[in-house]
């Protein structure tokens with residue numbers, strides 16, 4: 001391989017600036033046009049990139065951490081994500097990830113269910129509410145409880161997370177002073193962790209015997225928790241806002257038992273992590289496509305989840321399509337492989353718990369703009385005005 005990209009189809013662009021203007025104006029439209037051109041296509045951004053969305057591409061890119069690294073990819077553009085486990089590549093990724101995964105497993109999180117339910121009840125919407133504001137405040141509280149037993153000062157947390165609500169470039173701008181303050185607050189929470197919190201589990205692990213030869217150092221744990229806050233916040237709160245919105249128009253799914261299927265479908269239709277990226281470390285042939293070392297390679301859960309050859313009527317909300325399970329490599333709301341979302345179980349627990357109060361009483365949409373908008377994560381353009389009436393006792 002010469003280091004040059006081969007001739008792959010491209011979506012319509014302009015001769016000199018390529019696709020950058022379309023990327024900035026409407027990245028989803030650009031990707032959809034690319035997908036019509038072929039299963040792997042090229043886009044010319046500030047650097048050329050290859051985008052694929054078929055299951056065989058997803059498997060090739062996501063299962064081989066030696067060939068496809070995270071450092072230097074798009075996540076490195078945001079200081080919120082360019083640290084901790086997100087910024088760690090093979091071979092260090094594996095032991096570091098093992099040291100974290102157990103603390104975010106469904107089993108470890110079961111102990112938090114009661115506390116999270118109490119937060120959801122306290123923030124249950126009554127009367128008119130705006131779903132994006134409600135979900136943001138609720139997810140912020142729930143992450144604080146799950147990670148730190150609620151010990152992080154809420155005002156500081158909200159100022160730290162605020163840029164993630166705004167479009168680009170806000171989440172890309174460096175905020176060294178704010179990050180230092182949040183890291184100091186996380187370090188204080190780790191020094192005297194709330195019993196049952198994820199911070200308590202991580203502190204115990206740091207004090208105990210190494211696991212798989214790995215024992216996290218305190219500064220690494222602080223960074224990992226800071227990254228978890230950022231990675232878990234807008235992803236989960238935007239998903240929750242969409243779920244509340246559609247729950248109002250799909251009353252048959254307003255049943256706590258049915259929420260897991262309903263959420264599977266919301267995460268398919270609106271995958272907050274709509275685009276993922278890696279850098280090829282060597283010349284390689286993922287899914288039979290020649291890729292030179294150094295190429296920016298992208299996978300798109302959004303395109304995969306809307307591929308009509310994989311999903312019937314992909315733009316419709318049909319939770320029952322998950323009744324027979326979740327297909328691997330064609331369903332990627334939390335990515336897949338060794339870098340699959342660390343917080344997937346926590347996100348699902350938060351989403352389920354937050355929606356249970358909305359299963360009872362009346363819930364209606366009263367106006368707004370749910371159009372899909374892609375920034376650092378996928379979000380409804382908003383606002384989403386809704387009305388909730390609690391059941392009579």
Ligand code: HEM
Pocket residue numbers: 070085086087097227228229231232233235236239271272273275276277332333334335338339340341342343344346347
């Ligand atoms: C609905 C909510 C969420 C969605 C849709 C989501 C989606 C994703 C996706 C697609 C990735 C893979 C990115 C890539 O490498 O290309 C990822 C990674 C990650 N997520 Fe999530 N996420 C959610 C919630 C959370 C929560 C609640 C946390 C933590 C508290 C979290 C922490 C992380 C971390 C640390 C990684 C990097 C894992 C690694 O590189 O090993 N996420 N997430």
